[in-house]
C-alpha cells in the first residue's frame with residue numbers, strides 16, 4: 001500500500017470504529033500528519049480524559065497509553081507498536097519508591113508522568129514537564145520526593161523553596177545535550193534564541209532563554225520575535241515548529257536528540273492497530289484507581305503558563 005492508500009484506509013477504519021488518533025509531538029512526521037490531535041504529555045492526558053470516541057490510538061510510548069486508559073477506562077486504548085517504552089519510566093520500580101518513602105516519611109511523592117501505572121499509584125500526585133513547578137508548589141508538605149527524572153527535579157528546585165529529594169533517573173536522549181552544544185550553536189547563530197526541555201541537564205537549562213514542555217516550546221517559537229530558534233528537545237518537535245512558522249529557521253541543539261522508542265510507530269502500524277484492534281493497553285483496577293487519583297489531582301492544579 002502506498003501512503004495515499006494507507007491514509008484512506010486509516011480514515012475508513014477510524015470512521016468504522018469511532019476512533020481518534022492522538023500523537024505526541026515526538027512522533028515521526030507521517031504519524032503527526034494523520035493524527036487528529038498532536039500535543040505534549042499534558043495535552044494528551046487532558047484529551048484522553050475529555051474526548052468523545054470509542055477508541056483512542058495513542059501514538060507515543062507505553063506510559064502515555066497507560067495514562068489514557070487510567071483516565072478513560074471505558075475506551076479502547078490502542079498502542080500501534082507494543083515495544084515503544086520509556087527507559088526513564090523503567091528506571092524506578094515500586095520497591096525502590098517504597099524504600100524512598102520510608103526514608104522520608106514526611107515527604108509528599110510527586111511522580112513525573114513518565115512513569116509506570118504502579119509508580120503513579122504509589123504517588124500523591126503526577127506532573128508533566130509543563131506543570132511540574134505548579135504541582136510541587138500546590139502541595140502543603142515541605143519535602144517532596146520527586147521521581148524519576150533528576151533533571152526535571154533540579155529544574156523544579158529552582159522555582160520552589162521546598163526540599164526536593166530526587167530519584168536518580170534521567171531521559172537518555174535529553175541528558176546527551178551538553179553546555180558545549182549550547183555554546184556552539186549560540187556561536188553559529190548569535191541572533192538566535194535557545195529553547196530547551198526541562199529533561200535537559202540543569203547546566204543546559206540554566207543557559208537557555210526559555211525552558212518548557214514541547215507544547216510550551218511550540219508556543220514560545222510562535223511568540224518570539226527571533227527568526228532563528230535553537231531547539232533542545234527531541235527532533236520530532238521540528239515537524240510542528242516548521243509547520244507553524246514557515247518564515248523562521250530551526251536548529252536542533254544536538255544530533256543525538258532522537259528518541260528511538262518514539263520513532264517506532266508509523267502509518268502501517270496504525271492501520272494494523274485499527275484493523276486488528278491491537279495492542280490494547282489496560283491497567284488492573286487495583287492499580288488504575290490509585291493511579292487515577294494521582295493523575296486526576298494533577299489535572300485540577302492551576303497552571304500559570306498556558307499550554
Ligand code: 13P
Nearest residue numbers: 040041128129130213214
Ligand atoms: P512533554 O510531553 O511534557 O513535552 O515531555 C516530553 C516527554 O515526556 C518525553 O520524554
